[in-house]
Amino acid sequence: MKLSTGGSVQTDIKGRISEPVERTFDVVGRPVKKIDSMGMILGEPVYTDDMAPSNVLIVKILRSPHAHAVIKRINKDKALKVPGVKLILTHEDVPRVPFTRAGQGYPEPSPYDTFLLDRKVRYVGDAVAIVAGETEEAVDEALRQIEVEYEVLEPVLDFEHAMDEGMPVIHDEPDIKGVYNPSRNIAAHYEMSVGDVEEVLKNCEIVVEGTYYYPRSQHVMMEPHAAFSYLDSNGRLVVVSSTQVPFHTRRILSRIFSIPIGKIRVIKPRIGGGFGAKQAMIVDAYIAAVTLKTGLPAKIVYTREEAFVNTYTRHLMRFTVRVGADRNGKIKAIDMKGLSDTGAYGDHALTTFMVAGSKTLPLYNKVEAVRFSGDVVYTNHPSAGAFRGYGAPQGLLALESVVDQLAYELGMDPVEIRKMNAIREGESSPIFKIMGEGREGVEQVVESCKLHECIEKGMEIIGWKEKWNKKRIEGSKVLGVGVSIAMQGSGIAKVDMASATIKMNDDGSFNLLVGATDLGTGSDTVLAQIAAETLGVDVEDIIVYSSDTDMTPFDTGAYASSTTYVSGNAVKKAAEEVKYQILEAAAEFFGEPMDNLHIEKKKVVSKSGKSVTFADLCTTLYYGSDQRQIAATASFVGEVSPPPFMASFAEVAVDTETGEVELRKFVSVADAGKALNPELALGQLYGATVQGLGATFNEELRFDSRGRPVNASLFTYKIPSRGDHYINNIECHLVDSYEPTGPYGAKSIAEIGIDTPAVTVLNAIYNAVGVRLNKVPVNPEELLKKMEEKK
Amino acid sequence: MIGTSFSFYTPSTERELLITLSKGALPVAGMTDVMVKIRTGKMKAKALSSVSRIESLKGVQMADDAVTIMAATTYTELLENKGLKWRLPILLDAVSEIGSTQIRNRGTLVGNIVNASPAGDGLLVAYLLDGNLEICSNEGCRSVDVRDFVKGPGQVALAPGEYIRSVTLKIPPKDSLYAFVKVGQRSAMAISVASVGVLLRLNAGTIEDFRIALGSVAPTVVRPLELERNLVSLKMEDGLFKTLAGELMNYISPIDDIRASAWYRREVVKRIVENLSVYLKGVEKQ
Numbered sequence A: 001m002k003l004s005t006g007g008s009v010q011t012d013i014k015g016r017i018s019e020p021v022e023r024t025f026d027v028v029g030r031p032v033k034k035i036d037s038m039g040m041i042l043g044e045p046v047y048t049d050d051m052a053p054s055n056v057l058i059v060k061i062l063r064s065p066h067a068h069a070v071i072k073r074i075n076k077d078k079a080l081k082v083p084g085v086k087l088i089l090t091h092e093d094v095p096r097v098p099f100t101r102a103g104q105g106y107p108e109p110s111p112y113d114t115f116l117l118d119r120k121v122r123y124v125g126d127a128v129a130i131v132a133g134e135t136e137e138a139v140d141e142a143l144r145q146i147e148v149e150y151e152v153l154e155p156v157l158d159f160e161h162a163m164d165e166g167m168p169v170i171h172d173e174p175d176i177k178g179v180y181n182p183s184r185n186i187a188a189h190y191e192m193s194v195g196d197v198e199e200v201l202k203n204c205e206i207v208v209e210g211t212y213y214y215p216r217s218q219h220v221m222m223e224p225h226a227a228f229s230y231l232d233s234n235g236r237l238v239v240v241s242s243t244q245v246p247f248h249t250r251r252i253l254s255r256i257f258s259i260p261i262g263k264i265r266v267i268k269p270r271i272g273g274g275f276g277a278k279q280a281m282i283v284d285a286y287i288a289a290v291t292l293k294t295g296l297p298a299k300i301v302y303t304r305e306e307a308f309v310n311t312y313t314r315h316l317m318r319f320t321v322r323v324g325a326d327r328n329g330k331i332k333a334i335d336m337k338g339l340s341d342t343g344a345y346g347d348h349a350l351t352t353f354m355v356a357g358s359k360t361l362p363l364y365n366k367v368e369a370v371r372f373s374g375d376v377v378y379t380n381h382p383s384a385g386a387f388r389g390y391g392a393p394q395g396l397l398a399l400e401s402v403v404d405q406l407a408y409e410l411g412m413d414p415v416e417i418r419k420m421n422a423i424r425e426g427e428s429s430p431i432f433k434i435m436g437e438g439r440e441g442v443e444q445v446v447e448s449c450k451l452h453e454c455i456e457k458g459m460e461i462i463g464w465k466e467k468w469n470k471k472r473i474e475g476s477k478v479l480g481v482g483v484s485i486a487m488q489g490s491g492i493a494k495v496d497m498a499s500a501t502i503k504m505n506d507d508g509s510f511n512l513l514v515g516a517t518d519l520g521t522g523s524d525t526v527l528a529q530i531a532a533e534t535l536g537v538d539v540e541d542i543i544v545y546s547s548d549t550d551m552t553p554f555d556t557g558a559y560a561s562s563t564t565y566v567s568g569n570a571v572k573k574a575a576e577e578v579k580y581q582i583l584e585a586a587a588e589f590f591g592e593p594m595d596n597l598h599i600e601k602k603k604v605v606s607k608s609g610k611s612v613t614f615a616d617l618c619t620t621l622y623y624g625s626d627q628r629q630i631a632a633t634a635s636f637v638g639e640v641s642p643p644p645f646m647a648s649f650a651e652v653a654v655d656t657e658t659g660e661v662e663l664r665k666f667v668s669v670a671d672a673g674k675a676l677n678p679e680l681a682l683g684q685l686y687g688a689t690v691q692g693l694g695a696t697f698n699e700e701l702r703f704d705s706r707g708r709p710v711n712a713s714l715f716t717y718k719i720p721s722r723g724d725h726y727i728n729n730i731e732c733h734l735v736d737s738y739e740p741t742g743p744y745g746a747k748s749i750a751e752i753g754i755d756t757p758a759v760t761v762l763n764a765i766y767n768a769v770g771v772r773l774n775k776v777p778v779n780p781e782e783l784l785k786k787m788e789e790k791k
Numbered sequence B: 001m002i003g004t005s006f007s008f009y010t011p012s013t014e015r016e017l018l019i020t021l022s023k024g025a026l027p028v029a030g031m032t033d034v035m036v037k038i039r040t041g042k043m044k045a046k047a048l049s050s051v052s053r054i055e056s057l058k059g060v061q062m063a064d065d066a067v068t069i070m071a072a073t074t075y076t077e078l079l080e081n082k083g084l085k086w087r088l089p090i091l092l093d094a095v096s097e098i099g100s101t102q103i104r105n106r107g108t109l110v111g112n113i114v115n116a117s118p119a120g121d122g123l124l125v126a127y128l129l130d131g132n133l134e135i136c137s138n139e140g141c142r143s144v145d146v147r148d149f150v151k152g153p154g155q156v157a158l159a160p161g162e163y164i165r166s167v168t169l170k171i172p173p174k175d176s177l178y179a180f181v182k183v184g185q186r187s188a189m190a191i192s193v194a195s196v197g198v199l200l201r202l203n204a205g206t207i208e209d210f211r212i213a214l215g216s217v218a219p220t221v222v223r224p225l226e227l228e229r230n231l232v233s234l235k236m237e238d239g240l241f242k243t244l245a246g247e248l249m250n251y252i253s254p255i256d257d258i259r260a261s262a263w264y265r266r267e268v269v270k271r272i273v274e275n276l277s278v279y280l281k282g283v284e285k286q
């Protein structure tokens, strides 16, 4: 038995809960089945749209056919005459309050450049009117009957020229806030440096440089954005929404409609995936506007095309990286200069850009000087936003390509150069302190880092020693191997706060109420495991409820790889407090000192031989003597954000006749701290890897010369499927690790897997055919052309 | 969602099918092309009549020199047909790469031919195997070569009131080598950028029979008969495929589209043909 008695909660100065010395666990570390999976598998009504009342008004949005235009006139008379149509709202009818849809800490580091409806439209698909009616047919007909007169403006479509003098200005409205330089279409700007980069570079024996692009891809979560709203019997606004951020949604709605937070309730049911696309208030304000105006329930469910165009995409980014080193491969300076395309609105603009540096540069922490700078620009494309990896895949594609260039220029093994320069356990990086998310970061020493073990294990699986630098040819195909390393974070230090409430029931079960937002990841299960482990009960004894702004305590939400680490620590703290209360009550019950007692299999047992079950103890407390509810609420803010680390390897076969790339093997080995649920953790790693491979081989949202999306459907935008050749060639592993600040040793795992696939495959292609592609998705035609040019 | 409504008939005999066709219905099979077209507004139909439940239009009939595939036979049924494995392996190679399991469970070879896409994989094989269609109407049945039937992209010689009963494919000469190569940006559920099908029969190093068909490089599948004939009786020598690849370029007229450029299409076809020996396979014995 672990977790002996431990009467009081041990915390150190920083408020961290100290670990029991022995690290054997009963519940964590086991592949417990997802506690909510059965209902989903059986098709129970668990998702937002399943739960909407039947008399709900259907809400749809009239969308702009132009990338950049001013609305001169809207005539809704005809549309209002369509039978069944209840309400049509245009920019003339809704409050004009600037806000950001981004669900982030408050005040948000994203500019307030968005209005519920505006006079101006800034991308093909921007909202023009909200239409509500009794049936979908009526609403569709009304959408056709609304007459809009536009003054069409020149669009800004090339992000590399968005800042040019004389370009049309996308945000010229005077009442926006927090935009870096609207007149030059710059949403955000950032620069930082440590040491004198130019000087150090000048003195380096070798300097390599490269420019790389990562595309605008889309999350393609299976459940599109959906929400419904109604007024409860006390006139409060209730919104049921498929969101990663219920508390932020409540706050943003309060801002837009000027109603007190206390008059709004946001409920999150099961979510069919989000990947960042739901780290925002996307649809909720549309239905809230209808419900507030009519008093009637209203519902919106996005079509797949809307999910592609009207939510978020990944930020298209370009990075030029210079790396300076000595002849032995010791990296001395890194300079990263970037440009990011945030589309029409600046959601997550600054923060994703900063993460491209803050979650990559510390990997090479032994540099003498480092600089990171650049701009995030507006264009007349759909708004970019949060997407798994959050800038890190974009930054890493460039950085790890250029480090690879350096290795080959020096004639070094690309693995060796990484081993030599990469961060190790017990080390730090100045970047941690300088670059946070949208502001300064937090100093931290990396207390768990098994990156070198990850590299070793990955090398072995791919057969690096036998394969690297050996010309291997099979018919028209040339084989090659590539490597890259990565890191992420675990929540945002000193920003992300989570809390949990646990209350005991008279059968010995516990309600665990968390604001943490399981979006399909299985975090409810992991949090139940943490509570069960701490309380000495089974997972089945923990009843999880997440999340509901009326019922559950605050949590910033599911993003930034925060739930296991931040919310998990909050759950652990709450459980420790409940455990203390249980022991205290039992001590009174037995008339013995607390030191005599410990918890064992849902019982409190005394050295004296007495014991009482949780059920009996709680029943006594409910109905007998000393009546009270055992319950506790605890919160947690990360003092640090311990990074998970990972090494990835790819083996490719490049067809020299067609330029087609076959991925023979892809291996990712990660240090996620202790995996509290290895099955779910690996599920995250595999999922992220596959999603990253999608961007590597196929995924890119494309637009025509007038800014109209050309592949915003699952018929034309291809995400990985079972039929893809590489799907069975992926292997993911976790190494043994233990993060002292994590709940039972855990760090994060949800995002890191998506960072490496693109760059690892590009590095392998270079190893095979000596051609360095500077963007994904890999285009066979471009590769063939470049192989030709090389000849 | 579909934005248009239509009547849908499911006749169980060819007689009933003809009645529905006389009312203006369009004959359809797996509807894997039709539904996509209707949904994207590229096709309008008042009424569809499905051949899928007509027993007499199901199955495969084997003769000594040819195989007749009935119109309602799905790709999956072809793949499961053991007799086709050694008679028409190139057909199975092509079919096994079409779409996905779901698409193959519904899609038909006849549907692929009538769809007349220059990228149609089944159509390419029908060109290569001298496919012949049995077209029926109230007036009776006629037979037409696939090559004469296809007039252009999406254009075929099918009159209102007519339906296709079957397609007959010739079994290539014994011991023919074959190759089916499809180049695409993705291995699953994507239209190919270019495709090449070849049949070659050698006799002691001399070419006895040679056929080649190319997909996605012209408005219709290309089968350069004249070029094929010129190869017959030649010795199979090094450099022959290279010369062939060069000459083939005069027969194709690829275009730039979002999937690939004309340059790339030419280039991959040239390279595949130059290296045909790598792709050619023998027929597995019975």
Ligand SMILES: Cc1cc2nc3c(=O)[nH]c(=O)nc-3n(C[C@H](O)[C@H](O)[C@H](O)COP(=O)(O)OP(=O)(O)OC[C@H]3O[C@@H](n4cnc5c(N)ncnc54)[C@H](O)[C@@H]3O)c2cc1C
Binding pocket: B026, B027, B028, B029, B030, B031, B032, B033, B034, B035, B036, B051, B071, B097, B098, B099, B100, B103, B106, B107, B108, B109, B110, B111, B112, B113, B114, B115, B119, B120, B121, B122, B158, B162, B163, B164, B165, B189, B190, B191, B192
């Ligand atoms: C996701 C997806 C992937 C695909 N991948 C491929 C691929 O890799 N390669 C490829 O070649 N194709 C592919 N296709 C296209 C399609 O599956 C094929 O063209 C299929 O063979 C069409 O057959 P069907 O039975 O579904 O035809 P239908 O859609 O039913 O009909 C197609 C056309 O044929 C006509 N027709 C059908 N039967 C008859 C008949 N008996 N008499 C007269 N006219 C008739 C119809 O009127 C229509 O014009 C794909 C399609 C999808 C949706």
